[in-house]
Amino acid sequence: MAVSLQPGGVVLVELHRPAVRNALRTATLAEIVDVLDIVAADAHLGAVVITGSEKFFAAGADLKEMGALGPIELLADGRPRYWKRIAAFPKPLLAAVSGYALGAGCELAMQADIVIAGEGAQFGQPEINLGIIPGAGGTQRLVRVVGKSRAMQMVLSGEPIDAACALQCGLVSEVVPDEQVVPRTLALARLIAGKAPLALRAAKEALLLSYESALTPALEAERKAFVLLAASQDRNEGIAAFLEKRRPNYEGR
Structure with missing residues (x-):
C-alpha cells in the first residue's frame, strides 16, 4: 500500500x-x-x-x-x-x-x-x-x-x-x-x-444518521448540530467572507 x-x-x-x-x-x-x-x-x-x-x-x-x-x-x-x-x-x-x-x-x-x-x-x-x-x-x-x-x-x-x-x-x-x-x-x-472542518464533520454525521435513525430524531440531531455550529469561529468567518466577497480562512474552531 x-x-x-x-x-x-x-x-x-x-x-x-x-x-x-x-x-x-x-x-x-x-x-x-x-x-x-x-x-x-x-x-x-x-x-x-x-x-x-x-x-x-x-x-x-x-x-x-x-x-x-x-x-x-x-x-x-x-x-x-x-x-x-x-x-x-x-x-x-x-x-x-x-x-x-x-x-x-x-x-x-x-x-x-x-x-x-x-x-x-x-x-x-x-x-x-x-x-x-x-x-x-x-x-x-x-x-x-x-x-x-x-x-x-x-x-x-x-x-x-x-x-x-x-x-x-x-x-x-x-x-x-x-x-x-x-x-x-x-x-x-x-x-x-477546503470547507470548514467542524461543519464537514457535523454534515457527515448528520447524513450518516439518516441511514440509522427514524426521521424525527434525525431531524432533531441535524437541528442541534446546526445550532451548535453557530458558536464556532468558522461560522462567523464563513459569513463574513461571503459578505466581504473573499475566500474564508477556516481554522476548525
Whole structure:
C-alpha cells in the first residue's frame, strides 16, 4: 500500500497487491485504519482518497487467509473491528474506483462517503459463488443504497453491475473516463477539504444518521448540530467572507 500527501490537505491511499488483484487481507485493513487515525488527528489534513489499480480497485477478501479460518477463529477475527473503525472515520472519505470492486472491495467502496467510478468499473458481491455471503456490510449497506430488488439480484446471483448501472442505482455519485478517475476524485477531495472542518464533520454525521435513525430524531440531531455550529469561529468567518466577497480562512474552531 502506498500513501502520499496531495495538495490541499488530501491523503491518497493506493492499494498495491497486484499479484492477488488487491485482495484485502487483515493487514491491509489495519494499514488503512492506521492512515485514517493519523488523518483524523491532524488538523492540517482534510480528506482521504482510496484507490486501487487501473484494473482492480480490490477484487475481494484474501481467500487464502480467510479460507484458513474456522468458526472459532472467525469469531475472534479482528477484521470486523477494522471495518467499524473505517466507518467511524470522521472526515470525508472518497473512493476512486477503476476496474473491479468485488466482495470486500465493493464493501470498502461503500464505506466511502463519495464514490467516483471509471467507465470500465464493475461492482459486485460474488460471495454466493463460494458458498458464503458478504460479511462486511455487503447485504446491509447495499440494500440501503441500491434498493431491495437490485441488492437481491447482485447478492443472490453474484453477477456484477457496470459503472452506468452503479450510477443509476446510486452506488456511485459520478462516472468519468477511466484515466480521469483519480484526478477527478483528488480534485473533489481538495474542494471538500477546503470547507470548514467542524461543519464537514457535523454534515457527515448528520447524513450518516439518516441511514440509522427514524426521521424525527434525525431531524432533531441535524437541528442541534446546526445550532451548535453557530458558536464556532468558522461560522462567523464563513459569513463574513461571503459578505466581504473573499475566500474564508477556516481554522476548525
